Amino acid sequence: MLPGANLRDVNHSGSGSTPANHNHSVMMSTREKEKYIENFNFPFCDESSKYEKVAKIGQGTFGEVFKARDKSNPKKFVAMKKVLMDNEKEGFPITALREIRILQLLKHENVVHLIEICRTKASQHNRYRSMFYLVFEFCEHDLAGLLSNVNVKFNLGEIKKVMQQLLNGLYYIHSNKILHRDMKAANVLITKNGVLKLADFGLARAFSTNKNGQPNRFTNRVVTLWYRPPELLLGERNYGPPVDLWGAGCIMAEMWTRSPIMQGNSEQQQLTLISQLCGSITPTVWPGVENLELYKKMDLPQQQKRKVKERLKPYMKDPYALDLLDKLLVLDPSKRHDADSALNHDFFWTDPMPCDLGKMLAQHSQSMFEFLAPPRRPTNMRAHHTMAAARPTSSAVQDGGYQDRVF
Numbered sequence: 001m002l003p004g005a006n007l008r009d010v011n012h013s014g015s016g017s018t019p020a021n022h023n024h025s026v027m028m029s030t031r032e033k034e035k036y037i038e039n040f041n042f043p044f045c046d047e048s049s050k051y052e053k054v055a056k057i058g059q060g061t062f063g064e065v066f067k068a069r070d071k072s073n074p075k076k077f078v079a080m081k082k083v084l085m086d087n088e089k090e091g092f093p094i095t096a097l098r099e100i101r102i103l104q105l106l107k108h109e110n111v112v113h114l115i116e117i118c119r120t121k122a123s124q125h126n127r128y129r130s131m132f133y134l135v136f137e138f139c140e141h142d143l144a145g146l147l148s149n150v151n152v153k154f155n156l157g158e159i160k161k162v163m164q165q166l167l168n169g170l171y172y173i174h175s176n177k178i179l180h181r182d183m184k185a186a187n188v189l190i191t192k193n194g195v196l197k198l199a200d201f202g203l204a205r206a207f208s209t210n211k212n213g214q215p216n217r218f219t220n221r222v223v224t225l226w227y228r229p230p231e232l233l234l235g236e237r238n239y240g241p242p243v244d245l246w247g248a249g250c251i252m253a254e255m256w257t258r259s260p261i262m263q264g265n266s267e268q269q270q271l272t273l274i275s276q277l278c279g280s281i282t283p284t285v286w287p288g289v290e291n292l293e294l295y296k297k298m299d300l301p302q303q304q305k306r307k308v309k310e311r312l313k314p315y316m317k318d319p320y321a322l323d324l325l326d327k328l329l330v331l332d333p334s335k336r337h338d339a340d341s342a343l344n345h346d347f348f349w350t351d352p353m354p355c356d357l358g359k360m361l362a363q364h365s366q367s368m369f370e371f372l373a374p375p376r377r378p379t380n381m382r383a384h385h386t387m388a389a390a391r392p393t394s395s396a397v398q399d400g401g402y403q404d405r406v407f
């Protein structure tokens with residue numbers, strides 16, 4: 001039983017009860033039930049009081065994230081992500097269970113490490129409902145925070161290292177049949193030693209390649225709008241790993257532009273921005289696109305030339321970088337580079353070779369997170385609108401303004 005369960009659900013055969021008090025417990029008074037819950041010993045789920053909160057570092061759609069110190073080892077820091085108990089009657093949220101299950105499966109240097117799940121003690125003060133935290137190894141920065149700081153300068157070898165680690169992480173999760181589905185700079189963490197970790201598996205799910213020939217019917221209302229690939233915007237439900245590689249492409253360009261390259265304020269506008277950058281979405285470049293549910297319902301700009309290299313050249317310069325980006329931002333998901341082919345691209349195997357980020361990061365003693373940074377605005381681009389909300393939501397709903405910037 002979970003400590004969040006309703007008082008009425010108190011089960012008399014719980015591990016703490018002996019046959020003697022079992023009989024007695026049938027007649028438990030409310031006070032006795034409260035005491036029972038307060039004193040219940042939950043194995044494998046420590047109390048969150050073993051950690052001491054130091055600062056708030058994130059405010060996600062699904063709750064707050066704190067930096068905290070391990071009281072038994074004051075040099076050790078963790079990140080605690082609160083589980084939002086939105087619908088208490090349903091017990092522990094299924095979305096959080098899914099995130100935990102996936103995180104428990106994934107063990108890789110480039111995937112954030114989940115240490116444990118903690119709980120607050122149930123007491124009168126929280127109406128006998130515990131709060132739960134996902135406890136992660138602490139990473140000093142997220143990529144959105146780093147990119148928003150003009151003093152943080154990545155050289156080409158360092159950008160290569162970031163992208164190589166990001167693609168290594170994607171290669172690993174995709175090999176384990178997991179889709180991330182929320183790739184964006186704020187969900188990419190970097191330790192002070194320069195080790196990159198994919199984070200935020202709140203929207204992740206397992207996939208299998210078409211069991212018995214039946215197409216998958218996943219929700220397409222995933223991925224933050226600015227990083228959402230064209231197949232999702234057109235209503236595809238039988239999608240796969242290429243959705244994450246589109247996001248990887250957007251993040252790659254952002255390493256130079258320093259802010260997201262396509263900031264639509266609606267699904268329609270996002271598709272327009274994509275067409276203007278990647279060329280018109282047609283059955284010629286993408287056979288079968290005409291069968292997607294929203295293909296006829298959306299207004300798809302015609303006669304658009306593909307300008308990925310041309311438009312990003314002033315920022316990226318390096319021809320290998322431009323070529324890899326061009327192969328990630330491919331409209332047809334079946335032709336988009338996968339993590340493996342991206343890792344084999346000459347970009348990673350020519351001078352300057354990927355180089356360690358530790359030295360560059362050592363010049364910065366402050367943690368950098370998107371939550372703590374001002375909204376990102378490149379100095380060389382005119383912003384028509386300021387951002388009302390600091391970040392776009394992961395759902396289709398876009399409230400607030402946007403920055404109408406196209407690179």
Ligand SMILES: Nc1ncnc2c1ncn2[C@@H]1O[C@H](COP(=O)(O)OP(=O)(O)OP(=O)(O)O)[C@@H](O)[C@H]1O
Binds near residue numbers: 057081136
């Ligand atoms: N292990 C960690 N170490 C350091 N910071 C972290 C860690 N985990 C998360 N954060 C910070 O907290 C922020 C929010 O965390 P996360 O993305 O997991 O939560 P979320 O609620 O799912 O967010 P959203 O839905 O808005 O993307 C991250 O962008 C990052 O800045």
Ligand SMILES: [Mg+2]
Binds near residue numbers: 060186187200
């Ligand atoms: Mg997040």
